Amino acid sequence: MAEKINLLVSGGTTYFSDKVTISDARSANSFNSSPLSVSKLDQVEQVDGVAVASAGVTMMLDEEMPSVSMGMPPMIIGTDLRGEDYETFQVTYADGRNLSPGEVGKVVVGSDLVTKLDAEVGSTVTLRGEPFEVVGILEKTLTAPDSSVIMPLSDAQRLFQRSLPEMMQGRVDATQLATDLTVYVEPGTDPDVLATTLEASVPGISAMGPQGFKDQIGNASRLLNAIIFGIAMISLLVGGLSVINTMTMSVAERTREIGIRKAIGASHGQIVRQFLAESGFIGLLGGATGLLFGWLLTVALNAAGNDAGTALFLVTARLAVGSVLFAVFLGLVSGLYPSWHAARLNPVAALRYE
Amino acid sequence: MTLIQAVDLTKRYTLGKDNYVDALRGASVSIDAGEMVAIMGPSGSGKSTMMHILGCLDSPDGGEVWLNGRRVDTLRGRALNALRRDEVGFIFQGFNLVPTLSALDNVALAAEYAGRSRGQAVETARQTLDLVGLADRVRHMPTELSGGQQQRVAIARALVNRPAVVYGDEPTGNLDSANSVEVITMMRRINAETGTTFVLVTHDPEVAGACGRAIRMRDGEVVGLEAEVVSGREQAA
Ligand SMILES: Nc1ncnc2c1ncn2[C@@H]1O[C@H](COP(=O)(O)OP(=O)(O)O)[C@@H](O)[C@H]1O
Numbered sequence: 001m002a003e004k005i006n007l008l009v010s011g012g013t014t015y016f017s018d019k020v021t022i023s024d025a026r027s028a029n030s031f032n033s034s035p036l037s038v039s040k041l042d043q044v045e046q047v048d049g050v051a052v053a054s055a056g057v058t059m060m061l062d063e064e065m066p067s068v069s070m071g072m073p074p075m076i077i078g079t080d081l082r083g084e085d086y087e088t089f090q091v092t093y094a095d096g097r098n099l100s101p102g103e104v105g106k107v108v109v110g111s112d113l114v115t116k117l118d119a120e121v122g123s124t125v126t127l128r129g130e131p132f133e134v135v136g137i138l139e140k141t142l143t144a145p146d147s148s149v150i151m152p153l154s155d156a157q158r159l160f161q162r163s164l165p166e167m168m169q170g171r172v173d174a175t176q177l178a179t180d181l182t183v184y185v186e187p188g189t190d191p192d193v194l195a196t197t198l199e200a201s202v203p204g205i206s207a208m209g210p211q212g213f214k215d216q217i218g219n220a221s222r223l224l225n226a227i228i229f230g231i232a233m234i235s236l237l238v239g240g241l242s243v244i245n246t247m248t249m250s251v252a253e254r255t256r257e258i259g260i261r262k263a264i265g266a267s268h269g270q271i272v273r274q275f276l277a278e279s280g281f282i283g284l285l286g287g288a289t290g291l292l293f294g295w296l297l298t299v300a301l302n303a304a305g306n307d308a309g310t311a312l313f314l315v316t317a318r319l320a321v322g323s324v325l326f327a328v329f330l331g332l333v334s335g336l337y338p339s340w341h342a343a344r345l346n347p348v349a350a351l352r353y354e
Numbered sequence: 355m356t357l358i359q360a361v362d363l364t365k366r367y368t369l370g371k372d373n374y375v376d377a378l379r380g381a382s383v384s385i386d387a388g389e390m391v392a393i394m395g396p397s398g399s400g401k402s403t404m405m406h407i408l409g410c411l412d413s414p415d416g417g418e419v420w421l422n423g424r425r426v427d428t429l430r431g432r433a434l435n436a437l438r439r440d441e442v443g444f445i446f447q448g449f450n451l452v453p454t455l456s457a458l459d460n461v462a463l464a465a466e467y468a469g470r471s472r473g474q475a476v477e478t479a480r481q482t483l484d485l486v487g488l489a490d491r492v493r494h495m496p497t498e499l500s501g502g503q504q505q506r507v508a509i510a511r512a513l514v515n516r517p518a519v520v521y522g523d524e525p526t527g528n529l530d531s532a533n534s535v536e537v538i539t540m541m542r543r544i545n546a547e548t549g550t551t552f553v554l555v556t557h558d559p560e561v562a563g564a565c566g567r568a569i570r571m572r573d574g575e576v577v578g579l580e581a582e583v584v585s586g587r588e589q590a591a
């Protein structure tokens with residue numbers, strides 16, 4: 001899971017590496033967007049270093065917040081396509097094509113949502129109660145676009161307006177709605193510097209460059225990693241204790257055998273080595289079985305998760321080898337005390353043991 | 355030549371406050387190289403305790419044990435392991451083979467502990483099993499062998515590092531008379547052929563009969579180093 005999140009984060013880092021994202025100054029957290037105006041585009045584009053600015057509306061695909069959510073929730077991304085020629089984060093199409101300017105009622109579907117929406121090129125999908133024609137399906141990117149539906153800005157603006165509380169709906173102009181502006185920079189301009197300049201020259205906005213994204217995501221993913229690390233540590237402790245328990249039982253069961261071995265001249269070191277080898281082997285067995293079951297579980301959960309829109313878990317070779325090696329190491333450490341205890345037994349007492 | 359000498363051995367097992375057993379109260383023995391000696395006496399008289407102390411499996415509370423002119427009751431650590439492995443061998447009433455190892459591996463184990471390579475250990479283990487007449491049983495597991503055969507594997511294991519002395523605690527105690535005779539004959543022959551000293555704690559008159567003499571114990575003391583139990587074999591000689 002941590003591996004999957006790392007990929008998600010590195011995808012985001014790549015995407016944000018060469019642009020500035022603008023959100024409304026009132027929202028402290030850019031993921032919690034509030035209405036921003038499309039009219040700000042002109043002001044933004046007048047600032048030195050800005051090549052082009054594009055308005056977008058981003059919102060949850062589902063009207064209700066999912067009660068349990070892991071990874072990225074499915075999103076609707078509305079775009080005015082103004083940034084198309086400047087975008088360096090290129091996505092490829094598994095089928096169909098990109099949206100073209102001026103189109104309405106058309107969508108491009110991310111790979112993780114294909115099953116959930118039962119989408120194929122040419123078919124109609126229902127999003128927030130409205131029908132849309134699918135014109136393209138994205139290739140898997142292992143990051144945000146996988147769980148997104150991309151639609152023309154005007155469609156997204158309409159959906160967004162309808163999602164607002166009734167008393168506010170009449171007060172906003174749908175064609176002016178935007179949750180974020182994406183600023184593409186001119187060559188040679190540092191996006192982080194530009195972000196500061198933008199905040200200073202355009203009132204009411206909050207601008208974030210690549211560094212800002214890194215800081216923000218860094219905080220979130222540090223917290224998440226800390227939680228996962230905590231769970232891993234608990235599992236480790238439980239696993240370690242059970243190896244210690246197994247080895248202690250094994251030593252007790254074989255007290256007599258240890259007595260025999262000592263009586264025929266086994267040294268302290270030879271006894272310790274024997275039991276350490278056994279506990280290392282238990283670790284290896286445990287690690288390998290754990291990996292197998294973990295992997296099967298991952299496949300099963302990802303299959304289930306695909307229906308819900310996200311493939312959440314990922315087993316990499318690094319993770320696999322690392323976890324088995326670690327299990328062996330854990331086995332060895334856990335076997336230390338029982339082995340040492342076995343080696344210290346008095347041979348006469350051990351031989352009398354029944 | 356004196357091989358084993360024990361002087362004034364005492365050993366107290368403390369069971370609780372003011373509750374103890376004096377298993378040995380000043381026992382002394384002297385055994386020559388090449389002898390085959392029985393240690394006899396009623397149950398609880400301290401025979402096993404004596405044997406463990408002579409063989410350095412246990413240490414006395416008082417007194418001294420000498421082996422081959424060297425004091426051994428004070429040995430600890432490496433020197434103690436080396437002595438148990440190279441200079442003495444043990445056989446027990448319950449055979450005490452490692453149940454998960456074949457006859458060959460049980461014997462080879464002792465040789466490997468003594469620092470032989472796996473190949474060398476297997477080679478000497480094979481020769482020693484041949485010496486006890488089990489050349490055709492090397493691959494068998496302990497449970498696949500009769501009691502007499504298991505005890506012969508144990509004898510081979512005790513002998514594989516060519517010790518000066520083999521200690522046995524009731525070596526025929528778990529055997530029927532046919533198997534007992536087989537094992538006694540075997541030890542008698544090895545004693546005669548290799549000059550290995552045997553010290554055997556026993557109740558079995560057959561075993562005592564095969565021994566040159568008996569050391570009698572009672573209440574933790576040696577009460578007679580008599581020649582009276584000496585076998586008909588010796589009287590006839
Ligand atoms: N580990 C022990 N703890 C307490 N008492 C023991 C222990 N070993 C032997 N004894 C006691 O010491 C005495 C001598 O025992 P042992 O040497 O086994 O005699 P034998 O072999 O002649 O039957 C017995 O009273 C026995 O109960």
Ligand SMILES: [Mg+2]
Pocket residue numbers: 401402403523
């Ligand atoms: Mg006894």
